[in-house]
Amino acid sequence: MSARIPSDQAVARHGWPQAVVAVLAALLAMGVVAALGLWAAGATGLPDNAFPRVVAATVVTAVGGTVEMSGDAGGLAESAADLTVIPLSVTLVGALVLAAGFLRPLRRRAVAGARELVGWAARFAVLWLLALLGLALAARQTFTISLGDDTLDDLGDLFSVTPKVGFRTDVPLTVVFGLLWLAGVLILALLVSRAAPLPPRLLRFQESVRPAAYAMVGLLLAYVALGVVIGLIVAATRGHAAETLAVLLLGLPNLVWLALTIGLGATWEGRVEGPFGLPMPHVLDEVLRGSDTAALNLSTLAEHDSRVWWLVAVDAVLVLAAAFVMAARSPRRMRAWQHAVHMAVALALTVLMICLVGRISAHYGLSVLGIGDLGGDLGGELVLEPQIWGALGFALLWGLVAGFLGALLAGPVHRRGEVPR
Template sequence: MSARTPAVPAASPHGWARALLTVLSALVAMAVVASLGLWAAGATGLPGGAFPRVVMAVVVIAVGGSVELSGDAGGLVGSDAALTVLPLSVTLTGALVLARGFVRPLRHGGHGGTAGARESAGWAGRIAVLWSAALLGLAFAARRTFAVPLGEGLLNDLGDFFGIEPRVGFTTDVPSTVLFGLLWLAGVLVVALLLTDGAALPGRLRTLVASARPAACAMVALLLACVVLGLVVGLVAAGTRGHPAETFAVLLLGLPNLAWLALTIGLGAAWDGRVEGPFGLPMPRVLDEVLRTPDISTLDLGTLTERDGRMWWLPAAAVVLLLASGLLAAVLSPAGTPLWAHAARLAGALVCTVLMICLVGRVYAHYGLSVLGIGDLGGGLTGQVFLRPRTWTALWRAALWGAAAGLVGALLVRWSRAGRRAGAGRGGRDGR
């Protein structure tokens, strides 16, 4: 009797090695996008070899981490700096890579029922553990202090006279970085599960997710379509208007910031903001012109079209994209879904989407440096930029737009299906 060769167990698609590959792939992709964006923005000239640490800091900020700015040059120099802005190009890149790595084993190796749900939870837990370790490493590495020149004129003369060498730097708040980084991860995984058909979930949760999936898919498609359109516009601008490095800095660091901002403005929302000083945040010229005023400016369709009449395409693009989203949600929904359900679900999904844009699209940045109380003479060492939404106005407009798009999309799909059934019926009678 021949001896049987023991079977070698296959490598688990939900194991630690696969989880490590998923986490590292997301971090590497984010670091590459951040590096290219910072390079295009001219950050490679930072003193003291600070560029790699700045890249790490951008990745930390992109996942919701906290980076604190500081400055010190002794008692004769005062400094103040703050930064609250998400580089959403980096954020979106990491989310897409991480979501793909998370759902792929679930599609190919998941099992139904309670065991499958437990396996999925274990797979998410492994990713979360390794993600936490990566966040800790980034939080401790993304720290740097370096000297900055005082510029020219009176500030420089005072600095030379008193022997002052200002130093600025950044550091991370480790606990908040890990906490908000894990919350960001949880959001990415939840959205990935919403979009994944056939993922192993408990019975009641599976039913709830199935009802929400069409609208969720429509909203993700809407956000990605806005980014793609923004990319096309940006590439055309880079090739025709000059200053390609500045344009690519915008694309690689803040493309979704601008594309999703444009979507909300196309829906009729308004933002308040202001730009003061020679600020280095990359932004389109028309946006800088609207916000660079002595008082707080209103950023909406009216103020944009006053500067550039071509901004009237924003509502037209928003209408087309929303109608396409309504069609997609209706096609993915089960036949027989009531019209009111189509309208209500897409309205709720669009409200959640616009709320997310309002939360992640806020910008606040400030820096100031003064010698003996003098901070804006000759050196240009002060500046501020902020942008905040009028949230409630944006949300109720999103509810109306979403309900209308869901209703119209459902009606179009219903009429199309009825037409196909009628055509099939006529074909069958003619065949007899």
Template sequence: MSRRIASERPVAAPAGRSVARHGWPRALAVVLGSLVAMVVVAALGLWAAGAADLPGGAFAPVVLATVATAVGGAVELSGDAGDLARTNAGLTVVPLSVTLVGALVVAGGFLRPLRHRAVAGAGELAGWAARIAVLWLLGLVGLALGARHTFAVDMGSGTLSDLTGLLDAAPKVGFTTAVPLTAARGLLWLAGILVLALLVSRGAPLPGRLLRFQVSVRPAAYAMVALVLAYVALALVAALVTMVTRGHVRETLAVILLGLPNLAWLALTLGLGVTWDGRVDGPFGLPVPRVLAEVLRTPDVSTLSLRTIAAHDGRWWWLAGLAAVLLLAAAFLMAARSPARIRPWRHALHLAVALALTLLTLCLAGRVSAHYGLSLLGIGDMGGNLSGELLLRPRLWSAVGLGALWGLLAGFLGASAARPVPRRGEVAARRP
């Protein structure tokens, strides 16, 4: 009898099998898969934007630089126009379409071998993440070393072109990627993605000491990820409809493959009342609806908010309605994935914190800063289109406060609406 009972006890999986599931070959597949996916998306997007025509074989380095910036890399622009001329340029923008693709591939690959597990040891999770991080670091170094190039700027024809030729001041523009800073930021990006993947996935195991946090953290994290992905999905549908009905196939495809989440999450923040400061000057253009470009193209820094947009076209108030509906849906989803014993006011607090952090992240990722200029003999813009500025920056602390307020309200309403919904794994008490 004792032998029979012992034989029915669950047997722990051998250590070798765990290592096989979390070994170096699988980690290499995760890293290579994510890098290849980002390179393909960036290359197609840049091709659609016309970057394949860049001189001097600059297309491949530009693709690598785009991938590097997508994971937080630092790309530095430089210029040279001889002794009598000066150039300056700067660029800060994250191609969030590339970022999103890489994040989804990394998260999926990280979680796949952890499926169908209730609990995982902290050492096991740390070892699996460390393998990915080591190979990811090598990939980041390779990206940074390949993302550098210098090419001449075509001045066209006219007086300015003649002067630059006469004075041997033909401008050259180049870019390099800072290896240490790119590696550090890329590792932080990876850590954030892996932690978020563990928080969002209901089936991913957690160390025993962290299990008590999954009730308060996981449903809220899942709801926020669902909210931001819903905005991207709606933006994708809108972009495809625009491409079919109005043409501009390559331009729209470039927006989809490079900056669709930038526009989608800008719409989310505007709908929730977040204010941005922005300016467009010179030949810079923004792949945004016409009314947004009108608000931003002013002599001075302008205020971009739902109120200023609606002043140009009152139909844009629908952004507030869309944000309210989708946020309430996210709050309902959060409550439905939580135990029934949690009271509405706790749901409100959880969503307030989660939404405040989400808006902070979206605002930081959505910032844009770009400028360039050429001065000859100390005179800038010699009758040509040689300078420009593109600026878009959020008012961060007001965004965090609005996120907390919206989260409190939506969390309470969503929890109240989800009360009758049966929870998975819970049995309702029978009335006598």
């Protein structure tokens, strides 16, 4: 009589179809969101049928890949360009779909062996590596840029000054960072999901780590949901629907998570010159535009729009709600000061992540016969960088206070799995 293989082991041994479906679903979701966002931004009008390659480059940057910019302006001129920005709307959609596909075959189980989890992760890594290589090879293009009017264009043709900007993917860096992104998504999925099994050696960490991770993901998603509502209202009432839709589909988390850190008290530094600009809201562009580096915080924003102080109130409500959720999902025996410490660490790590992925750097310049210094009227620059240590300090302070208050509010709440006395 042959031994019957348990269904869970059978799934573990023959899980390639599930992994293929999950990876393809994530890529399809990211590609659709990126394509719709770029379409709303007007990228379908790019020359040489470049739209699919721009979509591929957008997906590459969304998963941590590196896209290099190049410039060429002929023998009498010089051009330079660089762009560093992560379209976090595309990133978020891909992470959610990929995490759901990874967790689906593991659900309804209390414990899983480390070998099984590594096997599932290896399947995803192999498939993701192949996808990254395909996207990296597809994401390359060169564009010819107009000098602005017919006269300048004629002079450019006469002196062989034809400014071009191209992009291509740095394949090794894209593979490395793309796999690190995948590892982060899979680890976070295991930490957040209560139904996901863990190896026996890690079960002792789930009481302190899982509630905090779940609360922080919920906090970030709550800000995104609030941003979607506000964005749709703006699109319906104030016009510019296409531009607003492009922001929602490409960079909504970039804006709402920036607002989260500013509401906590963080300061970002940056400047805006030339044609570049932050698309929404307009007050950000007003603060940063100028020749010197400007500080972006509650004080400077309030000088242009006093409604920015509502960010503090929104942060207070949502961060406290996250602390309450964390405490309600934690064992009752955990003390209030422990909740405060867990919340402070979790919020600080969340703010650190926002600071690392929310940076923006864009520059284009053209110099003809040494005139222009790669800037001026034919160039532009957009830079946005966080003051990380100050942001982390405010996050720790908010986390301690919110964690303590959340523990007090969650005291009367019945925890799942506990028997009332």
